[in-house]
Amino acid sequence: MTTTPSNQLWLYDTTLRDGTQREGLSVSIEDKLRIAHRLDELGIPFIEGGWPGANPKDVQFFWQLQENPLKQAEIVPFCSTRRPNSTAADEPMLQAILSAGTRWVTIFGKSWDLHVIEGLKTSLEENLAMISDTILYLRSQGRRVIYDAEHWFDGYKQNPDYALQTIKAAATAGAEWLVLCDTNGGTLPHEITEIVKNVVLGTEDWGLGTGNTEKTLTQSPLPQIGIHTHNDSEMAVANALAAVLAGAKMVQGTINGYGERCGNANLCSVIPNLQLKLGYSCIGEHQLNQLTETSRFVSEVVNLAPDEHAPYVGRSAFAHKGGIHVSAVERNPLTYEHIQPEQVGNRRRIVISEQSGLSNVLAKARSLGMELDKNDPQARQILQRMKELESEGYQFEAAEASFSLLMYEALGLREQFFEVKGFQVHCDLVEVKETTNSLATVKVGVNGINILEVAEGNGPVAALDAALRKALVNFYPQIADFELTDYKVRILNGNTGTAAKTRALVESGNGQQRWTTVGVSTNILEASYQAVVEGLEYGLLLHFQAEKALKV
Numbered sequence: 001m002t003t004t005p006s007n008q009l010w011l012y013d014t015t016l017r018d019g020t021q022r023e024g025l026s027v028s029i030e031d032k033l034r035i036a037h038r039l040d041e042l043g044i045p046f047i048e049g050g051w052p053g054a055n056p057k058d059v060q061f062f063w064q065l066q067e068n069p070l071k072q073a074e075i076v077p078f079c080s081t082r083r084p085n086s087t088a089a090d091e092p093m094l095q096a097i098l099s100a101g102t103r104w105v106t107i108f109g110k111s112w113d114l115h116v117i118e119g120l121k122t123s124l125e126e127n128l129a130m131i132s133d134t135i136l137y138l139r140s141q142g143r144r145v146i147y148d149a150e151h152w153f154d155g156y157k158q159n160p161d162y163a164l165q166t167i168k169a170a171a172t173a174g175a176e177w178l179v180l181c182d183t184n185g186g187t188l189p190h191e192i193t194e195i196v197k198n199v200v201l202g203t204e205d206w207g208l209g210t211g212n213t214e215k216t217l218t219q220s221p222l223p224q225i226g227i228h229t230h231n232d233s234e235m236a237v238a239n240a241l242a243a244v245l246a247g248a249k250m251v252q253g254t255i256n257g258y259g260e261r262c263g264n265a266n267l268c269s270v271i272p273n274l275q276l277k278l279g280y281s282c283i284g285e286h287q288l289n290q291l292t293e294t295s296r297f298v299s300e301v302v303n304l305a306p307d308e309h310a311p312y313v314g315r316s317a318f319a320h321k322g323g324i325h326v327s328a329v330e331r332n333p334l335t336y337e338h339i340q341p342e343q344v345g346n347r348r349r350i351v352i353s354e355q356s357g358l359s360n361v362l363a364k365a366r367s368l369g370m371e372l373d374k375n376d377p378q379a380r381q382i383l384q385r386m387k388e389l390e391s392e393g394y395q396f397e398a399a400e401a402s403f404s405l406l407m408y409e410a411l412g413l414r415e416q417f418f419e420v421k422g423f424q425v426h427c428d429l430v431e432v433k434e435t436t437n438s439l440a441t442v443k444v445g446v447n448g449i450n451i452l453e454v455a456e457g458n459g460p461v462a463a464l465d466a467a468l469r470k471a472l473v474n475f476y477p478q479i480a481d482f483e484l485t486d487y488k489v490r491i492l493n494g495n496t497g498t499a500a501k502t503r504a505l506v507e508s509g510n511g512q513q514r515w516t517t518v519g520v521s522t523n524i525l526e527a528s529y530q531a532v533v534e535g536l537e538y539g540l541l542l543h544f545q546a547e548k549a550l551k552v
């Protein structure tokens, strides 16, 4: 038997079960398979795959996984204890988790007397028998058992003796992990600390031993304590850490904190906190730096927008906006960063806005391959111009491409690929059933040649974009690969009625990169036109810069 280091913790991911209990999140079998394999690569040792008896999708998921098994993780099905007054062998749900063909299974049972009496409508003794019989039966079928003590903390606070009897029943029947669940998410960290410490000490007194850390053993007589927390008091991560510091060895959670109601403990925060701050060992270093990518991969697969401000893995987690911050970070990142972003696979970003100082401009210039000096008057001019435009309604933090163009212009490096000499847009709102209800005409000059083009579109901005591309594509064939991927408008001073200014943000792409440009005007079409034109111009700039770099 190999020994496990005392700082070893076991992660248990329940994104595919509790995560899918989040309102608005639904996944196909293929999605579940992709996520399971990704979590396996991240080095998560236990992955809860679903509740096979509860729906056909989860049955299929476990069967399909047998054909393409995980490399290192244990895949675990989840189920309740047997129903009151039945026998475990006759429960179809338990047969379903056996047919999942896994080594480990997770069973949840009631810890809180209120739930036994009012939820299950059975006696306290029968609940103990339900826990015990279910685990004994699964053990007799060769399964290793993780026991989730549902409502553990609420139950313990109401009736500690009974709550302890439930996990003792689970341990005596052969459960190797006793996972204490803050199911309603209402417990605070100091309560978690006290209760987990009591349980860790209490289970030692049972004479069942001090715990097994070898998940690959075929049989362990010794139960270990785990923690499963919910975020209803915004304490899920803090509570998971408190439990570990009090002696828990397994942490359950989900990627991005997805889960029932307000979610579960977010593993994207739990893992780096445990590993980088508290010195525990959860996953390998080369896996920790996959965390940001895993977070974004899962949000993409479940079709939920990533939380840009998420700690550690969010796009803004290491974004510096205030000039004071940028100035200091440029000198030493420790001044405003609690870890190195690369440790979790994230990266530092410098944001340009009215809150910027010269340091932001210099950092941005460097990212564009230009060395500007702090004492160079042009640097100060760029900063002043950007702040003036921001006061008029431009917003460069979301439109870095427009800021780059502004900078190239100030430095006399902005190339004029084309000149728009005029445009007209016509919308026919009578023929609303037509998919193309707008018509745009543009006059563009390229290399001394004037081109007049007309195009239709589903809306005025689409028509304008189409007419511009049509006019330019013969001169710049790469424009055929550009696409307008997003378009947003915001009314800036709505209380001035029709005189209100509009800010248009246009996101464009070329299949490999995306960039955003901005326009502002009292006329929504003029604002959109500015953003569309800068979008095409920036795309061409990227193309020619890449071509030049290849030649060097």
Ligand SMILES: CC(=O)SCCNC(=O)CCNC(=O)[C@H](O)C(C)(C)COP(=O)(O)OP(=O)(O)OC[C@H]1O[C@@H](n2cnc3c(N)ncnc32)[C@H](O)[C@@H]1OP(=O)(O)O
Binding pocket: 018, 021, 051, 053, 054, 055, 080, 081, 082, 083, 084, 108, 109, 110, 119, 120, 150, 183, 260
């Ligand atoms: C804390 C948690 O997150 S636990 C996981 C919760 N997840 C889910 O509920 C998602 C999957 N659930 C489902 O698909 C369905 O609820 C099913 C298939 C499990 C059950 O469906 P139904 O049989 O129609 O029952 P329904 O959902 O109305 O009620 C739940 C039943 O489970 C019983 N139950 C609840 N906890 C337990 C338990 N630990 N052990 C045994 N039975 C339990 C309830 O008493 C109730 O039984 P009853 O209707 O005989 O009184």
Ligand SMILES: CC(=O)C(=O)O
Binding pocket: 018, 108, 148, 149, 150, 151, 181, 182, 183, 184, 228, 230
């Ligand atoms: C088991 C579980 O999901 C809970 O108690 O929250």
